Amino acid sequence: MSATSAAPPTSSSSPTDRPDRARSIAVRPRSAVALLLATAVGVAAFGWPLLADPGTGIAHLREAPLLFALLLPLVLAVVLAELSDDGIDAKAIAMLGVLTAVGAALRPLGTGIAGFEPVFFLLVLAGRVHGPGFGFVLGATTLFASALTTGGVGPWLPFQMLGAAWVGAGAGLLPRLRGRGELLLLAGYAAVAGLAYGVALNLSFWPFALGGETGLSFVAGDPVFDNLRRFLTFTLATSLGFDLPRAALTAALVLVTGRPLLRALRRAARRAAFDAPVEFSGDVRPGG
Amino acid sequence: MLTGRTALLPRQLHPGAWWLWALGLVAAATRTLNPLLLLLILAAAAYVVTARRTDAPWARSFAVFFKLALVVLAVRFVAQVLLGVAAGETVLVTLPQLPLPDWAAGVAVGGAVTLESVVAAFTDGLQLATILACIGAANALANPKRLLAAVPAALYEVGVAVVVALSFAPSLVTSVQRIRAARRLRGRPDRGLRSLVSVALPVLEEALERSIALAASMDSRGYGRRAEVSAATRRLTGTSTLLGLLGIAVGIYGVLDATSPPVLGLPTLLAGLVLAGGGLVLGGRRAVRTRYRPDPWTAPEWITAGSGLAAAVLVIVGGVIAPEALAPSTHPLVVPPLPLLPTVGVLLALLPAWLTPPPELLVRDVRRERAVAATSTSTKVGT
Numbered sequence: 001m002s003a004t005s006a007a008p009p010t011s012s013s014s015p016t017d018r019p020d021r022a023r024s025i026a027v028r029p030r031s032a033v034a035l036l037l038a039t040a041v042g043v044a045a046f047g048w049p050l051l052a053d054p055g056t057g058i059a060h061l062r063e064a065p066l067l068f069a070l071l072l073p074l075v076l077a078v079v080l081a082e083l084s085d086d087g088i089d090a091k092a093i094a095m096l097g098v099l100t101a102v103g104a105a106l107r108p109l110g111t112g113i114a115g116f117e118p119v120f121f122l123l124v125l126a127g128r129v130h131g132p133g134f135g136f137v138l139g140a141t142t143l144f145a146s147a148l149t150t151g152g153v154g155p156w157l158p159f160q161m162l163g164a165a166w167v168g169a170g171a172g173l174l175p176r177l178r179g180r181g182e183l184l185l186l187a188g189y190a191a192v193a194g195l196a197y198g199v200a201l202n203l204s205f206w207p208f209a210l211g212g213e214t215g216l217s218f219v220a221g222d223p224v225f226d227n228l229r230r231f232l233t234f235t236l237a238t239s240l241g242f243d244l245p246r247a248a249l250t251a252a253l254v255l256v257t258g259r260p261l262l263r264a265l266r267r268a269a270r271r272a273a274f275d276a277p278v279e280f281s282g283d284v285r286p287g288g
Numbered sequence: 289m290l291t292g293r294t295a296l297l298p299r300q301l302h303p304g305a306w307w308l309w310a311l312g313l314v315a316a317a318t319r320t321l322n323p324l325l326l327l328l329i330l331a332a333a334a335y336v337v338t339a340r341r342t343d344a345p346w347a348r349s350f351a352v353f354f355k356l357a358l359v360v361l362a363v364r365f366v367a368q369v370l371l372g373v374a375a376g377e378t379v380l381v382t383l384p385q386l387p388l389p390d391w392a393a394g395v396a397v398g399g400a401v402t403l404e405s406v407v408a409a410f411t412d413g414l415q416l417a418t419i420l421a422c423i424g425a426a427n428a429l430a431n432p433k434r435l436l437a438a439v440p441a442a443l444y445e446v447g448v449a450v451v452v453a454l455s456f457a458p459s460l461v462t463s464v465q466r467i468r469a470a471r472r473l474r475g476r477p478d479r480g481l482r483s484l485v486s487v488a489l490p491v492l493e494e495a496l497e498r499s500i501a502l503a504a505s506m507d508s509r510g511y512g513r514r515a516e517v518s519a520a521t522r523r524l525t526g527t528s529t530l531l532g533l534l535g536i537a538v539g540i541y542g543v544l545d546a547t548s549p550p551v552l553g554l555p556t557l558l559a560g561l562v563l564a565g566g567g568l569v570l571g572g573r574r575a576v577r578t579r580y581r582p583d584p585w586t587a588p589e590w591i592t593a594g595s596g597l598a599a600a601v602l603v604i605v606g607g608v609i610a611p612e613a614l615a616p617s618t619h620p621l622v623v624p625p626l627p628l629l630p631t632v633g634v635l636l637a638l639l640p641a642w643l644t645p646p647p648e649l650l651v652r653d654v655r656r657e658r659a660v661a662a663t664s665t666s667t668k669v670g671t
Contacts, residue, residue: 030526030530033530034529034530034533037530037533037534037536037537038533040537040540040541041533041536041537041540044537044540044541044544045540048544051541051544052544053544053545053546053547063318066314066318066419071536071540071561074561074564074565074568075533075536075564077439077440077442077443077568078529078532078533078564078567078568079533080443080446081440081442081443081446081529081567081568081571081572082526082529082567082571084442084443084444084445084446085442085522085525085526085571085574087445087512087514087574088445088446088449089503089512090502090503090504090506090507090511090512091499091500091503093445093448093449093452093503093506093511094452094499094500094502094503094506095496095499095503096446096449096452096453097448097449097450097451097452097453097456097499097502098452098453098456098495098496098498098499098502099495099499100449100450100452100453101452101453101454101456101457101460101495102460102491102492102495104453104457105457105460105461137446137449140446141446141449141450141453142453144450145450145453145454148432148433148435148436148450148454149432149454149457150349151345151346151348151349151352151424151427151428151432152349152427153423153426153427153432154353154420154423154427155419155423256485257484257485257488257489260485260489261488261489261492264489264492264493264496265492265496267496268496268497268499268500271500272499272500272503
């Protein structure tokens with residue numbers, strides 16, 4: 001396949017200073033600002049039980065989580081539209097689609113086998129190879145496709161999509177390392193990201209999970225510190241027992257299987273030649 | 289009904305209509321803690337689902353969501369009994385207290401369990417269960433693939449990626465089966481943790497290989513054609529998007545912070561929402577979409593979406609008129625009343641069960657019966 005056959009003459013990124021990474025979805029400065037703003041909104045959407053001042057109306061609003069669940073899809077849509085505003089070329093779309101399918105197929109395995117979160121595993125490796133922009137979009141599409149296939153669209157979906165998108169984007173932002181160091185870095189990141197994702201999602205449904213009357217519940221309008229302590233107790237009591245072994249297992253899986261999978265992903269990215277400048281000239285150069 | 293026979297010809301309703309209907313019921317459920325009304329909403333959703341679902345795989349999700357709702361109800365109940373702070377005087381049973389370390393101050397395990405707090409926990413859980421069931425109803429009734437066709441035009445590329453993923457999933461399954469069969473034929477283990485990598489790697493390789501082939505075929509079929517968009521429009525799109533996101537971010541933190549000036553709260557948030565939505569619409573101008581197989585939005589869609597909205601509005605209005613009927617006191621306990629206006633509203637949400645076109649399944653059955661009847665009469669005539 002020759003690089004000159006790629007259709008949209010939009011990719012403006014020249015061959016980058018990081019030749020080992022493909023930039024299949026380039027993050028322009030404008031998109032970076034949009035991502036940062038969306039992250040700020042996301043932090044508020046996840047953390048409002050701890051951030052809200054007791055004096056504000058929202059701290060006492062029962063529907064607050066549902067309102068955030070309606071707000072986040074718009075924010076996600078705007079950011080995804082902004083990331084794809086320059087057009088994503090067919091190779092990146094196809095790669096995104098296929099990896100989304102693999103991730104969505106892996107997801108049900110995670111609920112069957114306690115302590116195994118295969119989605120992050122793929123997301124971290126793909127984000128590492130294809131960069132933060134691709135990682136962000138892949139995280140969102142994987143969870144979305146998985147919800148569509150299992151009929152699991154609900155108020156939790158925007159939170160899951162944003163959380164997974166952060167995990168994928170973060171993997172793309174990790175410092176440059178090769179060999180054993182890279183594997184250790186990715187394994188450590190996968191473990192930390194998986195744990196953080198679990199805690200963040202806990203936080204997003206904590207006001208829902210228990211009624212308002214137990215010692216672990218979110219109490220609207222209480223001082224932040226008291227709510228934080230109750231939340232930590234809640235996490236400790238409910239999910240940390242699952243989250244910790246899961247994080248350890250994901251890290252171990254990255255260590256054991258990361259090398260061949262990274263190689264496969266890199267080879268495909270090289271063959272797709274995302275960074276090759278697209279020119280429409282008369283002469284056809286040998287393939288990329 | 290409103291538009292004669294053609295409106296009720298069998299077809300699948302626009303998925304957006306089902307989602308609006310379900311969101312209306314969700315909004316109604318969030319406004320009330322009256323167990324009778326909540327059960328009524330639950331029953332209405334269940335009835336419409338049974339009347340209008342297909343035999344598609346996603347139609348089963350109502351049952352899944354319903355089970356999830358029961359789990360939520362049980363978790364809340366157990367949490368209240370074990371960890372709850374008892375309110376009221378009617379003590380049902382007194383559990384032994386468990387001593388806890390200092391850091392868990394404020395958490396009490398065990399103790400008295402009162403009827404009042406158990407009923408309060410039950411209605412609270414019932415509300416959440418009802419919300420879950422309504423969302424499950426939307427999942428069961430709306431065709432997710434047609435929902436994907438309704439994504440904003442600005443998300444065209446991402447939507448294509450999801451479509452690729454959904455249509456690629458079946459071949460992924462066959463790929464796994466083929467590679468496992470090949471391993472069995474070679475006398476290697478094909479299940480268990482050890483074979484995971486040696487099955488997963490070829491599957492991934494093959495998937496990546498296919499993605500490159502798919503990209504080539506997309507390129508050769510003209511994927512990536514874009515409408516002419518002037519530089520000014522593109523600048524406007526970018527500005528509106530960024531300002532919108534900025535407005536949303538500032539607005540959210542303004543809403544969360546009591547000391548910030550009120551202007552930075554809700555007004556900024558709303559302005560941000562409008563700007564971001566505008567950016568999304570403007571960004572959609574670059575995508576060229578097909579007019580093939582449009583999802584019509586006609587009278588049945590209006591009825592469905594409107595009945596959900598009516599349920600929400602009537603329950604909210606009923607709450608303004610008689611707040612105590614929508615949130616009956618649990619301390620002291622009272623028998624929950626059935627307020628007229630909200631009840632009528634929820635009953636309106638039943639309308640889609642009759643006023644929407646049936647999905648294909650039902651009609652096929654009717655046709656089959658007619659065909660059977662026709663053949664039996666013709667054989668009678670023949671003999």
